[in-house]
Amino acid sequence: MGSALTTNGPFDLGVEEEYQVVDPQTWELRSTIHAILEKDLEDGVEEVRAEFLQSQVEANSRVCRTVEELRSEVRRMRRDAAELARSLGLRLVAAGTHPFSRWTEQQVTHGGRYAALAGELQEVGRRLVTFGLHIHVGIADPDLRIRVMDRMRPYLPFLLALSTNSPFFEGRDTGLCSYRIALFAALPRTGLPPRFGSWSAYRRTIDRLVAEGMLADPSFIWWDARPNPHVPTLEVRIPDMPTRIEETVCLAAWVQALAVKLAREPEPPPLPRFGVEIGRWQAARYGLKARLLLWADRPARTAAEWVAPLLEWLDDVAEDLESRKALAYARTIIREGTGADRQRWALEETRDLHRVVARLAEETVEGARDH
Template sequence: MELGSADAFDRMGTLGVEEEFYIVDERGRPTSGISDLVYDHPPTGILEDRIDHELFQFTIETQTPLIEDAGGVEAVVRDVRAALVDHAAEHGYRIAAAGLHPTAEWYELDHATKPRYRSQLDRIQYPQHRNTTSGLHVHVGVDDADKATWIANELRWYLPPLLALSANSPFWCGYDTGLSSARAKIFEALPNTGMPTHFEDFAAYQRFERRMVELGSIEDRGELWYDVRPHTGHGTVEVRTPDAQTDPAATAAFVEYVHALVADLAARYEDGEPGTDVRREILDANKWHAMRYGRDAEFITRDCEDTITLEEFVAAETDRLGTDALRRLLDAESGTARQRRLRRESGFDALCEALCLE
């Protein structure tokens, strides 16, 4: 039984970035490739032991090395992506990035054969069979387990605006869903996803994690797929909300903001701030607004007395934290808007090409 420990939380401010991508053919269309890229020809260099696959044979994940300097995130992300693109090209593949591949028809694609995924497919059935989603996961090291749990609690209110900024998945099986992040809605069909509840302290979270495994609800702690969690193996707070990003500069901006926000929350915890416990229903409503409306979403405030626009949220956070990461994201064309524009102007062939990494 794989369970973590409070002892894992021993470093503050380190970073790790996980990005999920799609293996595609020369036309940018999904194709099975994990056997070649992960098993038969495992990569060396920066990708050695930092590449894995996901549920489908056309989905692949990279992990960065441990990043000590937040200012170096974009360079590391670009290096990892370049290595993946080169590795794929050596074996006749390309790599694409988005929250959902717009033309992937899950019922025509092959699942991975790893026993862990076969077990999930058997237990979860339809919601997992169709799960072609790709996300961006940001890990920030925290030096105390109770602090990490408090930070994860507080982060929940900030996650819907992050999802709205990251939205990069309007198309599903070639169909415009009308959503800004169809990925988020599809992923929420799985168990143990979405907004987590508030945990009083690390002991409460660890009891929950342990009971879920012991009672057979999950096979390991990795199946707690909530939007944010204290990662009891890595000793981090893991933010799992954003759609996968096509532009590496966007990935770096999300990491920059999450790092600054976690540092701010850590300082507030150390100052004895009591924290908040926003109702999960309010958080779910805010997340729905982000999924549906993206950049046009409005969010219910913590006190449930008003709403704020995404522009207002970005302005407040930019001023409060002293980083322009969110402003850079908001000023750029959104992933969802870009995908719809390319589809409208040039069709799916051009869109698939535009999602490929160079």
């Protein structure tokens, strides 16, 4: 490890993965989180957590110093969660939406925070049958955490483009590569984070909204990137849930490298928020073909075309972080397609969304079983 980790670091890593719980007889979502949690407690492992929907479980990694540590963690998380599901006759699927299960048939998890969410969000919350990847980078200095979040905003559409994995919803091709983002847009307190400039400015805004009764607490903010309300991390929430383990590792490596680079270098000329928002829509609609503006002094290019110059720009940081291989997996995504591309190709081949889900279930645990 080199000097990049000394800039108010340690820039360590963690991820949260949201999995679909499916019935292998029908490949439909199954609202069965309570049975999974009870089995988890019986085993004394506590590998998974409940989420808003009973057909969804979340697994959290330990804090990892390097992407290699994270790779081992993601393998463990998927192996243990999949074994837990299998013990109940179920399977896990990693993707941003389920290709054909209907949102009206999903059950909301009861109690506490979830009751409050259901009460506020009503129909827009019940429609939110989506699954994401949340990537945490440790930044101890709160002012630096906010500055990195401010500077990260232009790169969020690029991260979304790499991760796009939700083309189908309720049995239809939506025409988007990330329909999850379109569903999420109906919720309050989502989208690009505002620019704050400092931790004190962020806290003043949040504290005022809480005091006025307009916000319960900061955990009810779901921006594409946010200061995590519980631990000193920047949490990037924009990616769709990747199917392949290596995609999760790649995206985490990009977030970590960008955080270190943006913390180390002077602030570049900011891009207009509207331009970043258009790029965000482009990424959700077109995936790797999205046209994005990342740097004020460079013309727009597609997400795929940005990979090479960004890898070159991040190379010094990648050396310090020992993450070149994980970052370069973006080239594999370009070559083999995003999750959305591969789902569409699978449907062209099989003409059956049930078989698409079966293939997703197999791919979710590839590389996890033997480690």
